[in-house]
Amino acid sequence: xxxxxxxxxxxxxxxxxxxxxxxxxxxxxxxxxxxxxxxxxxxxxxxxxxxxxxxxxxxxxxxxxxxxxxxxxxxxxxxxxxxxxxxxxxxxxxxxxxxxxxxxxxxxxxxxxxxxxxxxxxxxxxxxxxxxxxxxxxxxxxxxxxxxxxxxxxxxxxxxxxxxxxxxxxxxxxxxxxxxxxxxxxxxxxxxxxxxxxxxxxxxxxxxxxxxxxxxxxxxxxxxxxxxxxxxxxxxxxxxxxxxxxxxxxxxxxxxxxxxxxxxxxxxxxxxxxxxxxxxxxxxxxxxxxxxxxxxxxxx
Ligand SMILES: NC(=O)c1ccc[n+]([C@@H]2O[C@H](COP(=O)([O-])OP(=O)(O)OC[C@H]3O[C@@H](n4cnc5c(N)ncnc54)[C@H](OP(=O)(O)O)[C@@H]3O)[C@@H](O)[C@H]2O)c1
Numbered sequence: 001x002x003x004x005x006x007x008x009x010x011x012x013x014x015x016x017x018x019x020x021x022x023x024x025x026x027x028x029x030x031x032x033x034x035x036x037x038x039x040x041x042x043x044x045x046x047x048x049x050x051x052x053x054x055x056x057x058x059x060x061x062x063x064x065x066x067x068x069x070x071x072x073x074x075x076x077x078x079x080x081x082x083x084x085x086x087x088x089x090x091x092x093x094x095x096x097x098x099x100x101x102x103x104x105x106x107x108x109x110x111x112x113x114x115x116x117x118x119x120x121x122x123x124x125x126x127x128x129x130x131x132x133x134x135x136x137x138x139x140x141x142x143x144x145x146x147x148x149x150x151x152x153x154x155x156x157x158x159x160x161x162x163x164x165x166x167x168x169x170x171x172x173x174x175x176x177x178x179x180x181x182x183x184x185x186x187x188x189x190x191x192x193x194x195x196x197x198x199x200x201x202x203x204x205x206x207x208x209x210x211x212x213x214x215x216x217x218x219x220x221x222x223x224x225x226x227x228x229x230x231x232x233x234x235x236x237x238x239x240x241x242x243x244x245x246x247x248x249x250x251x252x253x254x255x256x257x258x259x260x261x262x263x264x265x266x267x268x269x270x271x272x273x274x275x276x277x278x279x280x281x282x283x284x285x286x287x288x289x290x291x292x293x294x295x296x297x298x299x300x
Pocket of ligand 1: 045159
C-alpha cells in the first residue's frame, strides 16, 4: 500500500523486460514518491498463482501495472493455449487478488480487439470483433478484468514504438543490415503510440493520485496525429539514415496478403482519444515528432 517508512506508493510491475516494461523501468526513478518493484517473466511468471500471491503479500502494492502479455500476433495462431493462458486466464487470478487486496490494476489491451472495418476512429464502446487469435485473447482478458477487479484501468493502445531492442524501429534497422530491400505493410492504418508517453502518463496518474472510483474503466489511447502505416514509419527511418549518409535498405510498400502473415490484422485500427482527453487531459506530442526523437537517440 503506502510504504509506512517513507510514505512512498508501492507499485508492482509485471512483464518488466518488454517494450513497455523497459520504458517504465527507465522512468521510475524520476518519480520519487513511488517505490517500484519490477518483475520480469524470469522472476515472476504471471500464470504462477502461488508465487504471485506470495509477492503481493510481501510487497503489499497499491498498484499493479501489468505490462506482461503474449504479444506475438502471428505466433498466437499456432500457440493458442499459451496465448490464452497469458492474455486471458492469468488475469482472472490477478483481478481477483487485486479486488481482495484493494489494489488498483493498470492493464493494457489493444486496437486489435476491433475488426478494422470502421472507417473512422474506434471509440471505447464500438463493437469488438477481433480477427486474430491474439486480439480474441486480449478481449477475453479485458472481460476478466472488468468482471473480477473493482479498481481498474485498461488502456487500449496501438502501434507501440520505442528504442527497445524488439521495437519496430530497431527491427527495421536490424533488417536493413542484412537486406537490400525490405517490404513493409502499407494497407493497415493505425495511430502509433510512443511507449514513453504512456509511461509518463501512468506515473503521473499514480503519483498525483488521479485514480478515482469515478474514472476507473477502459480507455482508448492512440498516438497523437494522423493515422498511418508501418510502411510510412519505415520510410521515415530510411530517410533519417540516408540523410545521415548511412547506408540503408530500400523500403518498399506491400499489401498484407503479399507478406503472408499468419494472423489477420485490422485494416483500420485508429483509436479515438476523446474519452481519455476529457478525463485526464493527457498531453501528447505528434507521433512523428516522437519517432524523430527516438531516431535521433539511435543515430546521434
Ligand atoms: N506492441 C504493440 O504494438 C502493442 C499494441 C497494442 C497493445 N499492446 C499491448 O501493450 C502491452 C505491452 O506490450 P509490449 O509491446 O511492451 O510487449 P512486449 O515487448 O512483448 O513485452 C511483453 C513482456 O511480457 C513478458 N511475458 C510474456 N509472458 C509472460 C508471463 N507469462 N509472465 C510474465 N511475463 C510475461 C515478455 O517476456 P518474454 O519476452 O521473456 O516472453 C515480455 O517481456 C501488452 O499488453 C500488449 O498486448 C502492444
